[in-house]
Amino acid sequence: MGTIALLCFLFNLVTPLSQAQETKPLAPGYTALPFEPAKPGTYTLPVITKAADGQVITSNNQPKNLHDLMGDKLVLLSFIYAACSDVNGCPLATQVLHKISRQLQKQPELADKLRLLTLSFNPAQDTPEMMRHYGEGFKTGDFDWQFLTTKDEASLQPILGGYQQNVQKVYDDKGQFTGTFSHLLRVYLIDKDKNVRNIYSVDFLHADTLINDVKTLLADAKPEVAPGLVQAEMLFQPGDNKQNYQQTDYQTRSLALAQRRGIPAKLIEFAQKPPLGLPKLPVPKDNPLTNAKIELGRKLFFDRRLSLNNTFSCAICHIPEQGFSNNEMTSAVGIEGRSVRRNSPSLYNVGYAQLLFHDGRENSLEQQAWGPLLAHNEMANPSIGYVVDKLKVSADYRGLFEKAFNKGPTMETIGQALASYQRALNAADSPFDRWYFGKQKSALSEAAQRGFSLFTGKATCSACHTLDDKSALFTDQKRHNTGIGYAESMQKSPEQQKVQVAPGVFVDVNSANLKGLNAEKPGDLGYYEISQNPADRWAYKTPSLRNVALSAPYMHNGSLPTLAEVVKFYNQGGAVNENLSPLLKPLGLSDRESADLVAFLTALTGGNVSTLISDAFAAPVGDSGTMALPMSRASKGR
Structure with missing residues (x-):
């Protein structure tokens, strides 16, 4: 992009949009939020995946690894191309980040902990010099915002693949490259351990929510521990962590047993x-x-x-x-x-x-x-x-x-x-406890609060997972038939089963060929095996829901892998059988209501878990x- 085009683009960010742009619905990031965002620290941002690395070039023409540029700060990573004219594309990302840069100049305690990285996916046109000129129009004060490119498209592709950025060149009817790209806008929030913690698309990219997410991650940051002791965030995962094992580019991040040392507590x-x-x-x-x-x-x-x-x-x-x-x-x-x-x-x-x-x-x-x-x-x-x-x-x-x-x-x-x-x-002492029993209004996210209303109302969960005004065990200490055991007993084995033989590699195997490799799993009739009362077939105790987000998979046989699947099972009314608990019935929850219920369940994780x-x-x-x-x-x- 030439100097005149660059100036025109910058001019458009501070003047009324062109007629073509005025007719296109603008993304929320251009205006004030129409709702009150959740307060920082009242929600969590789980790890989505590891942030990909790759070779980039700074605006000073210095080759660097992307991970080295991330350093020990939180990072907002965006992908743009300087000639983009789609108002809800690269200009949106750049303007939202510009707003963040301006806001954080007034909050130096946050500005010192955040870095913006903007990488071009058009290395042929966006040279280091071009990215330097481009960045000069947006940087505010001495805020840490770096504009990057790559040596060539071959260097760029592994990075785009690592962030699942699908970018395609647009050609005219004569097969000539138009200088524009077809892409989906995404901005990535990355923590200090190079984990992606949130991904923002056009509909969710807004300065206010981004800053709240940054503050939430900073609030969640655990204090440093003595050399040799395990970091707190490593406590909530298996030592041999197989996250994303289903992907072909899986890399092990196992933590050796010798590294897993802790501190005795006054239990x-x-x-x-x-x-x-x-x-x-x-x-x-x-x-x-x-x-x-x-x-x-x-x-x-x-x-x-x-x-x-x-x-x-x-x-x-x-x-x-x-x-x-x-x-x-x-x-x-x-x-x-x-x-x-x-x-x-x-x-x-x-x-x-x-x-x-x-x-x-x-x-x-x-x-x-x-x-x-x-x-x-x-x-x-x-x-x-x-x-x-x-x-x-x-x-x-x-x-x-x-x-x-x-x-x-x-x-x-x-x-x-x-x-x-x-x-x-x-x-x-979970977020729910601090909100419900501790009367801290900001301790629980709005989604989790809606989920609690469903839990005690439309979803009828509290009929079995009980609580009162002073405490909550989230169990009625009884046994119920939900149909999980019945469904397992009655289901037929599939003709073929999918077997994973390596990271990202699955094969379909005839079930007959798998017989004899494992002992046949004996039947399970629940409490009937103890009482010998037919009414107790497939009856199992009601578990507590405290810290339930930490103990997947779920049900007595581990057949439901996620809380979302558990909610889906109960939403359909369990599995019908003659001994099904009369408390179960189809709930008619919408997708949003189901998600709110999961948000509530996730908010039941105790504040002292890491100590234990x-x-x-x-x-x-x-x-x-x-x-x-x-x-x-x-x-x-x-």
Whole structure:
């Protein structure tokens, strides 16, 4: 674009639009917002994907990596071409960013933390010199706004692909390039860890919402931790994080176990004074909480030596950074890869549960603890005495039971110790709690507030997931048939199944060819298997919804991968069967209402979750070489 064309373009931004532009509906970014945006910090911006890198050239003709230019600031990345004349295209992005630049000059505490990067996707015309002239018309003061180009189209294409920017040249009827491009406008908000946190299209690009999003990310920023300790944002993902594994350009970002160190917390405080939104914790009179019991239970919970072959702990199914559940498997897998037919339930606030296991067959944590320890497909210990004897001869447990219980390890004290640790895993003080119980009007987003109205009204969720004026457990402590178990029992296996063999590579395999590769999953009739009452077929307990966003996949069999799928299932009224709960019926929720309901559920994540996870990371996992039965005991009964 020549100098005259550039001046004309800049002139159009500060003078009335041309006649052609006046007849075209303008994007919201040109005018004041017609609504009140959500206040910064009252909502969250999840990670969408990793920000792509690539070779670019600065306006000073210096080659750089895009990631290096992002540095340690939040970044707003836009793609433009200088000759663009579409008022809702590149001019919109440039004007909105110009407004942001002007606003942030008055807020230096924000301006120092944000960088604007504008990259041309027309390197043939937009040379470094051209981008320098172009940028001079928009930069305000010394605000950090850099205008970039690339060496050539070959250098640009990987970047466009990484950001899924589909750009095509426009040709005339003679096949000549017109100098214009067909593209979809997108602006990317990128955090300091090179994660894309929001993507703005024409309809959503506005200076006010962008600045609020920037403030929200800055408010969410976690303080620096000591060298060697895990960063807080890494606490909410698997160590082997397979985000975007379905894409062909997947790259592993696994976090080694040695890096996952945390800080011990005073867990008893979360039990003695539960976080906002939780009632007083019920504690059995015969097992009062003490620090010594909680610390011992924590050690047992993470100790792999409590399994038959010293490889499997409670924490392998109830993974702290995955909601004390397991985000990576629909149903659990026990020792030696043995299949477990049900999903790993979350342990947050489990001390309040009156029914334990998905079918509710146990009613105390002290008793429940022995189920997994003895189950053949979980920890596989052959007897209670086998576990007790292991602990009696372990040097690193010497004196710990005596300190906590005034006697050594027994069936009773092992169950009591594990129960004590689990009763301290109380997570609340969520955005919802601060809004509903704490009366902080700005603590909950408008979408989540609408979702709560649906939750207690049209969607009738609170009929089972109950709450009151002073606290909320979000469970009625009962069992219900929603139809999930019925549908699984009655469904036929598909003729073909899609199997992923590598990142981004799927193949269709005949189901018959997969038989024998896995053990046949046994049927599941829910509480009927305990009660033998036909009315209890496919009945499972109502789980608490606190911290539910952390514990996907959902339902007793892990068959629903997301909260959106859960809402969709209940919106259709569950799965019809003769024992279906009478509380379930089609809800008639619109797409927006369903999204609002998900926003509410996401707002139930406790404010102290990261503390509980960090504490878990500080626990020892058990050295398999330091605990073994005496030969005389180990050889008996073999």
